[in-house]
Amino acid sequence: xxxxxxxxxxxxxxxxxxxxxxxxxxxxxxxxxxxxxxxxxxxxxxxxxxxxxxxxxxxxxxxxxxxxxxxxxxxx
Numbered sequence: 649x650x651x652x653x654x655x656x657x658x659x660x661x662x663x664x665x666x667x668x669x670x671x672x673x674x675x676x677x678x679x680x681x682x683x684x685x686x687x688x689x690x691x692x693x694x695x696x697x698x699x700x701x702x703x704x705x706x707x708x709x710x711x712x713x714x715x716x717x718x719x720x721x722x723x724x
Contacts, residue, residue, distance in 0.1 A: 652679045652712045660710065676710035685717060 680701025
């Protein structure tokens with residue numbers, strides 16, 4: 649979680665080259681994190697990370713969200 653948050657902050661403060669049209673470019677990062685638990689398949693872990701990523705996007709973007717195994721399956 650700490651590494652993902654550092655990555656998100658680094659992207660937020662990075663200077664991007666100005667495109668030819670002169671309009672500034674804004675880049676944000678939404679990260680979903682999921683850990684392996686006994687009995688999980690790789691597909692489970694990927695699905696959990698995907699749910700967490702969409703929770704980050706739905707929560708306002710530019711966030712890091714960790715999958716909560718105790719939450720309802722359709723939420724992170």
